[in-house]
Amino acid sequence: MERYFLDKNGAKTKRMQGKPGGGHYDIAKEVLSAHGVVPVDRGDYYQRMFDLGFARVLEQNAGTVQVEHKRALTGAQKRFLDGLESSGKRVIVNAGAFIASRATRAK
Numbered sequence: 001m002e003r004y005f006l007d008k009n010g011a012k013t014k015r016m017q018g019k020p021g022g023g024h025y026d027i028a029k030e031v032l033s034a035h036g037v038v039p040v041d042r043g044d045y046y047q048r049m050f051d052l053g054f055a056r057v058l059e060q061n062a063g064t065v066q067v068e069h070k071r072a073l074t075g076a077q078k079r080f081l082d083g084l085e086s087s088g089k090r091v092i093v094n095a096g097a098f099i100a101s102r103a104t105r106a107k
Helices: 024-034 042-051 075-086
Strands: 002-006 055-059 064-069 090-095 098-101
Touching: 002 024, 024 042, 042 055, 064 075, 075 090
Parallel strands: 064 090
Antiparallel strands: 002 055, 055 064, 090 098
């Protein structure tokens, strides 16, 4: 299982090398600190990441990729996800309360 955020340019955002912890919360703490953002509580970390245009990604070992975002995905983020689909993974996008397989919705 792999956890990361996609920035607006479609690049994976992970922890700096050598740092323990690879969960979304650990990554968000590091990224937000670099942006000078101080979240109020644990849930606020995710909201702040979404506010900055990041998409939260969870790649599961079974080949399913879950994506959560609050803003519209950028073209670069969409191309990254299209690449995952092209490699045979099933990408499921969760934009708020809406969940749909990318294969069944208009691109």
